[in-house]
Amino acid sequence: MKLRTFTALLLAAIMLFALTACGSQAADDSSNDQQQEQQDTTTNESNEFRVGMECAYAPNNWQESEATDSNVPVENVAGAYAEGYDVQIAKAIADGLGKELVIVKLSWDGLIDALNQGQIDAIIAGMMDTAERRESINFSEPYRETTYGLMVLADSPYLNATSIQDFSGAAVLGQQGTALDDVIEQIEGVDHLSPVGSVPDMISRLQQGTCDAIVINVENAQGYLASNPNFRLVTFDEGSGFTLPAKGSCVGLRKSDNELLDQINTILSGIDSDTRAAMWQAAVDGQPQ
Numbered sequence: 644m645k646l647r648t649f650t651a652l653l654l655a656a657i658m659l660f661a662l663t664a665c666g667s668q669a670a671d672d673s674s675n676d677q678q679q680e681q682q683d684t685t686t687n688e689s690n691e692f693r694v695g696m697e698c699a700y701a702p703n704n705w706q707e708s709e710a711t712d713s714n715v716p717v718e719n720v721a722g723a724y725a726e727g728y729d730v731q732i733a734k735a736i737a738d739g740l741g742k743e744l745v746i747v748k749l750s751w752d753g754l755i756d757a758l759n760q761g762q763i764d765a766i767i768a769g770m771m772d773t774a775e776r777r778e779s780i781n782f783s784e785p786y787r788e789t790t791y792g793l794m795v796l797a798d799s800p801y802l803n804a805t806s807i808q809d810f811s812g813a814a815v816l817g818q819q820g821t822a823l824d825d826v827i828e829q830i831e832g833v834d835h836l837s838p839v840g841s842v843p844d845m846i847s848r849l850q851q852g853t854c855d856a857i858v859i860n861v862e863n864a865q866g867y868l869a870s871n872p873n874f875r876l877v878t879f880d881e882g883s884g885f886t887l888p889a890k891g892s893c894v895g896l897r898k899s900d901n902e903l904l905d906q907i908n909t910i911l912s913g914i915d916s917d918t919r920a921a922m923w924q925a926a927v928d929g930q931p932q
C-alpha cells in the first residue's frame with residue numbers, strides 16, 4: 644500500500660472515532676438532561692400533600708393503632724394512624740388539591756423547621772397565627788376559632804374564679820412554644836411554671852397536683868373532662884379572660900407558597916359551618932379517653 648493511501652485511511656479512521664465519541668457524549672448529555680428534567684418535574688408536581696402534626700393533641704389530632712375508614716397512616720411511625728379534626732381538615736384540603744394526603748408525625752417545636760426545609764408541605768396542627776411565627780411562615784384563614792380557659796381540680800380553691808386575675812399567686816402551667824404558655828403572663832402575680840412539651844404532659848401534671856391550673860382551649864375541654872372526672876373547667880366572660888394573639892387554628896405554609904395559600908383559603912371557604920361543626924363533634928366523640 645502506498646504511503647499516501649495509508650495516511651488518508653488513517654486520518655479517516657481518526658475522524659470517525661472522534662465523531663463517534665462526540666455522539667456518545669451528546670447522547671449522555673441528552674440522557675442526563677432528560678433525567679434532570681424528570682426529577683424537577685417530580686419535585687415540582689408531586690402528587691402528595693404532606694402535612695405535619697403532633698398526633699398528640701386530641702381532639703385536633705391523635706394517634707391510633709388500627710386503620711379505620713376515616714384515619715390516615717402516619718408515614719414515619721410504623722403501624723400508626725392519625726385521626727382528629729386536623730386530619731379531616733387535611734383530607735378536605737388534599738381532596739380539593741387533587742392530591743394524596745400524607746401525614747408526618749413531628750414534635751411541636753420541629754414543625755416550622757420541617758416545613759421550611761421541605762419535609763412537609765403544610766402544618767395542620769391547631770397552630771395559631773402569631774406575629775412571631777409569621778416572621779418564618781405564612782398562615783391561611785382560621786379553620787377553627789378558639790377561646791382559652793383554665794382547668795383545675797375539683798377541690799381547687801380557684802374553682803369559682805370569675806376572672807383570670809383571681810388566679811394571682813396560683814401555679815399555672817402551659818405548653819412550650821404556644822400561646823397556651825404565653826398568655827399566662829396576663830395574670831398579675833401568677834406563679835408561671837416552666838412549660839412542658841405537650842398537652843398530655845400538662846394534663847399529667849395537673850393530675851399529679853404539681854400545678855394549680857393548666858391553660859387549655861375551651862372547645863377541647865369536653866374530652867379532657869370525660870377522661871378526667873376530677874377535672875373542672877373555669878371559663879370567663881368577655882373582658883375577664885385571656886387576650887389571644889389570633890382567632891384560632893390556621894394552616895401553616897412556606898412564605899414562597901403563595902399560590903398554594905390561595906388554593907387552601909378557597910378550599911376552606913367552601914367548608915360550611917355545619918360541616919365543620921359535624922367534623923369537630925365527630926372528633927370530640929371519637930378521641931381517646
